[in-house]
Amino acid sequence: MIDRQHRSARTFAVFVVGAVVGVLFWGGFNTFMEYTNTMEFCISCHEMRDNAYAEYKNSSHFTNASGVRALCADCHVPRDWTAKLIRKIKATNELYHKLAGTIDTREKYEARRLEMAERVWAEMASNGSRECRNCHDYHSMNFEKQQRRSQEKMKPAMEKGKACIECHKGVAHKKPQTGDEDD
Numbered sequence: 001m002i003d004r005q006h007r008s009a010r011t012f013a014v015f016v017v018g019a020v021v022g023v024l025f026w027g028g029f030n031t032f033m034e035y036t037n038t039m040e041f042c043i044s045c046h047e048m049r050d051n052a053y054a055e056y057k058n059s060s061h062f063t064n065a066s067g068v069r070a071l072c073a074d075c076h077v078p079r080d081w082t083a084k085l086i087r088k089i090k091a092t093n094e095l096y097h098k099l100a101g102t103i104d105t106r107e108k109y110e111a112r113r114l115e116m117a118e119r120v121w122a123e124m125a126s127n128g129s130r131e132c133r134n135c136h137d138y139h140s141m142n143f144e145k146q147q148r149r150s151q152e153k154m155k156p157a158m159e160k161g162k163a164c165i166e167c168h169k170g171v172a173h174k175k176p177q178t179g180d181e182d183d
Contacts, residue, residue, distance in 0.1 A: 033088060037073035045098060051109045052173055059172040075131050114176040121165050129164035136164060
């Protein structure tokens with residue numbers, strides 16, 4: 001009888017310890033994932049601070065009349081947890097390139113700008129500009145308050161279900177030269 005009580009107590013203790021360790025691991029993992037979405041983390045390496053961040057500071061996503069600021073993660077990291085995890089896994093490739101020094105000078109960064117931009121554009125096109133739509137939604141737009149040219153472009157884009165990136169390349173960062181004037 002006592003042996004069975006000890007087994008039950010040990011089983012319960014193992015379960016409690018496992019639950020506590022699981023909660024601590026999950027909490028730490030999630031906290032770290034959220035930390036990697038902060039501006040401080042994004043610009044902690046000079047490649048981003050001196051290039052992408054410097055350009056972003058001159059964009060309407062950084063300073064605008066409404067005072068609303070989009071951070072790096074707002075545009076580059078999905079909000080949905082599963083999609084966010086997939087994006088973070090893909091970001092390990094960026095760590096490899098950091099270690100390899102692929103874009104550690106301005107010249108190397110500029111040489112790879114188009115390749116990096118095309119990768120982001122393709123991702124945004126494939127997901128319907130999901131991150132853009134966290135803030136910009138066709139159905140929330142008041143077309144009558146837009147400038148005439150914007151109305152002429154946005155209404156047909158909405159009707160066709162166009163992704164934002166199809167027309168808005170180079171919004172927060174310098175648009176690379178593609179050789180195609182329609183980009």
